[in-house]
Amino acid sequence: MKLLEEQSKKTSMSVAVVKKGIVLRIERASIHDGEGLRTVVFLKGCPLRCKWCSTPESQEKKIEYGYGKDMTVYEVVSEVCKDEVFFFHSGGGLTISGGEVLLQADFAKEILMECQKHGINTAIETSFFSQYSEIEKLLPYLNDIYVDFKLADEKSHIFYTGVSNSKIKENLLRLNKNFNGGIHIRIPVIPTVNFNKKDMEEIAIFLGKLENIVEVELLPYHTLGIDTYKKLGKEYELKNIKALEESKLKSTAEIFKKTIVNNAVKIKGKHMDEI
Known part of the structure; x- marks a missing residue:
């Protein structure tokens, strides 16, 4: 920690005063947000409005109902560095999530840069809905990128998330050619939305164009977050959909094994033979 303080002083405290952002929360010892034990920094603000969003408190880029906190880069990095011993023993590290990381790209860049030092x-975990120039800011300071890919059909994507997926597809195609780290694709599998052969095959066909994908991971729909909608006075539109069991995704996973170059397909972090 003294080293971090000394580095800040040498740069006239630029880390502490130049970049400031809105952090939703910081969670420790996560095993679902990358390799090893991760400290996850959740940022506020997201341009998407996915009907199944489990963290509606992350959507607005402002502090509301007690959710969110203004923090400097120095404050965030100081918190992350407290867990360095766990990163060393588990092969873990920092993951910045959201909301949408790319809405606070400059803030995220400074955090990533300091942590790599x-x-x-x-x-990072991202929807990848952004100008590519914002993505490029982060690439030199990233080991892995986890991209949520929800639907291949543009009209369906607009209906269920509020935005087009054309920019997301363009960004993935560019990233595939320009990033030397790990590209991980995560697909939230939602009954009545994309949990059907047609939609999954369309997603698989597009992802088949990305030869540098490390893995595809299917994430079964869950009902966590419904209570938060009530606290925020918002309606949860998919309230009648039941949680999806992991075992029901095996046949869906087979669709992706046919198109993904290295056949690396997981279901919520587990290989198919573990389910």
Whole structure:
């Protein structure tokens, strides 16, 4: 920690005063947000409005109902560095999530850059809905990128998320050619939305164009977050949909094994033979 303080002083405290952002929360010892034990920094603000969103408190880029906190880069990095011993023993590191990381790209860049100076593995979780120039800011400071890919059909994507997926597809195609780290694709599998052969095959066909994907991971729909909608006074539109069991996704996973170059397909972090 003294090293971090000394580095800040040498740069006239630029880390502490130049970049400031809105953090939703910081969670420790996560095993679902990258390799090893991860410290996850959730940022506020997201341009999408997915009907199944499990963290509606992350959507607005402002502090509301007690959700969110203004933090400097120095404050965030200081918190992350407290977990360095766990990163060392587990092969983990920092993951910045959201909301949408790319809405606070400059803030995220500074956090990632400082953490890499400390030898901390870095990753982000993103919808990839952004100008590519914002993505490029982060690439030199990232080991892995986890991209949520929800639907291949543009009209369906607009209906269920509020935005087109054309920019997301363009960004993935560019990233595939320009990033030397790990590209991980995560697909939230939602009954009545994309949990059908047609939609999954369309997604698989597009992802088959990305030869540098490390893995595809299917995430079964869950009902966590419904209570938060009530606290925010918002309606949860998919309230009648039941949680999806992991075992029901095996046949869906087979669709992707046919198109993904290395056949690396997981279901919520587990290989198919573990389910």
